[in-house]
Amino acid sequence: SAVISQKPSRDICQRGTSLTIQCQVDSQVTMMFWYRQQPGQSLTLIATANQGSEATYESGFVIDKFPISRPNLTFSTLTVSNMSPEDSSIYLCSVEDGPNYGYTFGSGTRLTVV
Amino acid sequence: AQSVTQPDIHITVSEGASLELRCNYSYGATPYLFWYVQSPGQGLQLLLKYFSGDTLVQGIKGFEAEFKRSQSSFNLRKPSVHWSDAAEYFCAVGGSSASKIIFGSGTRLSIRP
Numbered sequence: 001s002a003v004i005s006q007k008p009s010r011d012i013c014q015r016g017t018s019l020t021i022q023c024q025v026d027s028q029v030t031m032m033f034w035y036r037q038q039p040g041q042s043l044t045l046i047a048t049a050n051q052g053s054e055a056t057y058e059s060g061f062v063i064d065k066f067p068i069s070r071p072n073l074t075f076s077t078l079t080v081s082n083m084s085p086e087d088s089s090i091y092l093c094s095v096e097d098g099p100n101y102g103y104t105f106g107s108g109t110r111l112t113v114v
Numbered sequence: 115a116q117s118v119t120q121p122d123i124h125i126t127v128s129e130g131a132s133l134e135l136r137c138n139y140s141y142g143a144t145p146y147l148f149w150y151v152q153s154p155g156q157g158l159q160l161l162l163k164y165f166s167g168d169t170l171v172q173g174i175k176g177f178e179a180e181f182k183r184s185q186s187s188f189n190l191r192k193p194s195v196h197w198s199d200a201a202e203y204f205c206a207v208g209g210s211s212a213s214k215i216i217f218g219s220g221t222r223l224s225i226r227p
Contacts, residue, residue, distance in 0.1 A: 031214075035217075041219075041220075042204060042218060043158075043204065043217040045214055045215075045216065048214050092157075092158070096213075102148055102163040103148065103160070103206075103208075103215055104160075105157055105158040106157070
């Protein structure tokens with residue numbers, strides 16, 4: 001199955017700053033997905049990133065707050081902008097890994113905003 | 115729009131007892147269905163998936179799930195739980211290959227010694 005490397009694994013950030021999270025896959029994939037998992041909650045899809053086009057955002061998420069880049073078929077970044085304590089969550093990237101493996105997730109970035 | 119309901123927030127079962135976690139979905143066509151497990155402080159691990167074919171799906175760690183179209187359900191079962199099964203379990207639904215998947219709210223499983 002695909003191997004996803006996500007960086008950083010955790011960070012503590014000051015409110016008002018921005019953090020960029022990187023997701024690297026060891027194979028070429030069409031779609032990459034970004035999720036947020038707030039403390040004690042389930043996973044909520046932020047956006048779908050397709051190489052060569054603008055990301056598609058879910059209701060409640062906007063590009064100004066969560067800009068996404070997808071420069072090639074193996075890499076994507078998610079930026080959390082102008083952070084507030086409410087942005088403290090785990091952020092995960094995911095790829096569809098073919099019919100034998102389903103969807104594979106990165107290990108996540110645990111973000112704390114102080 | 116696709117959605118997933120996991121009606122049980124928290125379940126406690128005795129070690130060695132059988133387990134069933136409920137999942138109901140809403141999707142306009144034939145869904146792709148998944149069960150994931152997340153242990154404390156750990157990432158998400160795929161237990162099993164249903165794309166098509168046999169409606170009884172076998173997964174890892176002795177888990178199985180049955181797709182019932184008439185009931186829009188995909189319940190997860192295990193005949194005998196182990197203490198190491200204590201974790202959060204998420205059901206998810208998606209459409210065609212490479213489309214997004216949406217997660218249910220999760221069920222926390224505790225094991226009574």
